[in-house]
Amino acid sequence: MTPGGGATCRHFHIGGECENCGNVVHIRRARRAKIAAQIERELPGLGDDERPRVLEERLREQAAIEVEDQVRRREQARAEKARHAEARTADQERAEREHAAAAAAETVRQALACEDCGQQQAGGLCEACGYQRRTEALIVEAGMVAATWSADLADQADIDAVAADVRASLAADIKRARRAFLDSAPPGELNADRIGAAAVLAFGALRMWRRRCRNSAAARWGAWD
Ligand SMILES: [Zn+2]
Ligand SMILES: [Zn+2]
Incomplete structure (x- = not known):
């Protein structure tokens, strides 16, 4: 997967060798080798004609599991993000409520008449x-x-x-x-x-x-x- 001519690979890499694609290829090869070894261990008597079929089957299973994992992780991330946004909104709303309450209390305080002489709007004491x-x-x-x-x-x-x-x-x-x-x-x-x-x-x-x-x-x- 070496895109050229201005095309981008699935990692949006333009031109040259994409490090991520390189990693993907490397990971796939490593996985293939690992599963092949697993089959060798688990089914030592498997015929040479059967081996590629079993290998492809297991690779497909593995790929399906990974897709499921990815979907689950993406959903978790989305839920997490939504939770954060909700918490942030709640924080903002609480701050606004507190600010409004403080402003209302201050208005009431300022409106209090003087305790001693009764002057209006004296904040309690002129x-x-x-x-x-x-x-x-x-x-x-x-x-x-x-x-x-x-x-x-x-x-x-x-x-x-x-x-x-x-x-x-x-x-x-x-x-x-x-x-x-x-x-x-x-x-x-x-x-x-x-x-x-x-x-x-x-x-x-x-x-x-x-x-x-x-x-x-x-x-x-x-x-x-
Ligand atoms: Zn790439
Ligand atoms: Zn007064």
Whole structure:
């Protein structure tokens, strides 16, 4: 099977000697020899006139088995490919479903009103109230820091009293500053933006206060944090 003149062999090899065809010829010869030896072994008394017939018969059987094998392998490969395609489709569908669910959850989350002030579409907590909460947390922290400096640390009631005192005084300061900031707005301009700005300012002022506290505490004890 040496195709020439641009013809292709069954392996789509063009011109020259096809390695696969060469292999096929080699395999056929080897098989023929093997089956001939088998017949020799199994039927030693077979006459010379019978031998070629038996050989051809066995070769045909062998060829039929190989064709069946090939068909089965091809079908298995096709089924495997179909299974893979199915799994890939299922994966894609699951990813799309998860993406859609996440998007829906995010839409719902964004639509949630602010827990603190009820502002619509605030993602559960509006920016101003977020700052307000952080400010309140800072005030609590400030009360505890102040108590470690000036309270009698062996006296829980004293610690509580100092902390409460500092909390009350800071809260009042912030409320005053916030009021002043809001009052400085021209009438009619007291909108949500300005209220939000007041919350941010309060938080910023408190953070600065905390930094000062830490610096002076560090100076006093040589370390903090
Ligand atoms: Zn070939
Ligand atoms: Zn809010």
